């Protein structure tokens with residue numbers, strides 16, 4: 001292992017004593033995770049590897065180094081893709097180590113970036129109406145043609161961010177009623193997470209998810225009090241609002257008395273399955289949090305578990321599948337989405353090389369670390385091209401946005417679908433015949 005340099009203390013840094021992470025001591029430094037780590041593969045530097053980062057956090061926890069800006073940079077160049085967890089024979093939960101360390105060091109970036117992120121985490125994400133207003137204004141900015149005039153005038157970083165903004169749909173998703181009935185005999189009562197950006201950017205996917213669940217005998221409820229899952233907060237060192245959001249979701253969903261809480265965004269599902277850990281120091285919530293987490297199911301995991309019913313129509317398309325990191329590495333859900341895709345008549349699934357390698361989206365990573373994010377995307381797109389598929393399926397909004405951007409910027413010119421969208425179309429085709 002390379003020597004990890006001690007970091008200089010510039011004086012005003014958080015207390016390292018707060019870094020009390022039992023998972024740290026499980027790492028045996030074997031290095032088997034290194035070649036699975038996107039940042040290590042790109043840079044070949046030990047501090048940009050899982051083992052190097054664990055070593056740094058342990059050194060900080062033991063009081064041997066200070067939590068300097070360089071320390072923070074190493075921790076935040078990590079995508080939190082958790083590919084290292086899949087590779088680790090010792091079962092080291094790297095995600096928990098990184099999240100706990102980040103909670104101590106706070107959000108990434110300059111003072112201004114941290115201010116903006118803090119505002120977004122605490123003043124926007126927990127408030128669906130404010131988010132809706134913001135996306136409404138962005139839609140106006142795009143549709144009035146303002147974007148065409150303003151974009152070239154923006155500083156380079158903002159221009160890049162603006163170019164990544166997908167067209168904001170005409171309509172945002174609002175659940176029509178609190179409960180929608182099962183079609184046919186009721187097999188389960190489920191609640192669906194609406195999410196923060198899903199109803200604003202991918203409302204059609206939420207609608208498709210509900211229809212597919214209904215056709216599979218599920219009564220679907222939308223608890224009114226639910227909000228954003230808080231994953232972006234937790235991943236980026238903001239845990240106060242994240243815990244509050246978790247408590248609110250736990251109360252809202254448990255009160256609904258459902259058999260399962262269905263999530264169609266991989267990052268949200270992984271975060272909600274870990275509420276028990278997030279609230280482990282809260283005696284009034286930890287038991288409820290664990291019970292809640294046991295109900296959380298990714299949509300594909302749930303549907304494959306109960307078995308699809310009803311006739312699926314044919315869709316003649318060749319697709320490849322991108323494993324969202326927080327589905328494959330975070331929730332160990334790999335076979336179920338493939339199983340559901342293969343159940344669609346006419347659909348041909350062609351596997352790509354490195355389907356479980358991060359596409360570079362990673363929440364807000366493609367904004368905070370645009371260069372590394374693009375490098376990973378540029379590696380991903382040729383793997384998609386090699387499959388000669390017409391479309392790529394990625395059941396997570398971040399991956400969908402990133403791959404849409406990749407298709408437009410680097411090619412191949414593939415369509416990007418959510419799995420629920422394809423299933424819904426297949427059901428639709430069958431009923432229209």
Ligand code: SF4
Pocket residue numbers: 036037038039040049050053077078079080081082083084085094
């Ligand atoms: S989470 Fe991903 S980027 Fe971070 S250390 Fe592990 S493999 Fe590397």
Ligand code: SF4
Pocket residue numbers: 026027028029030031032033034050051054084087088089090091092
């Ligand atoms: S995290 Fe796991 S795989 Fe990586 S060095 Fe430590 S023990 Fe080995």
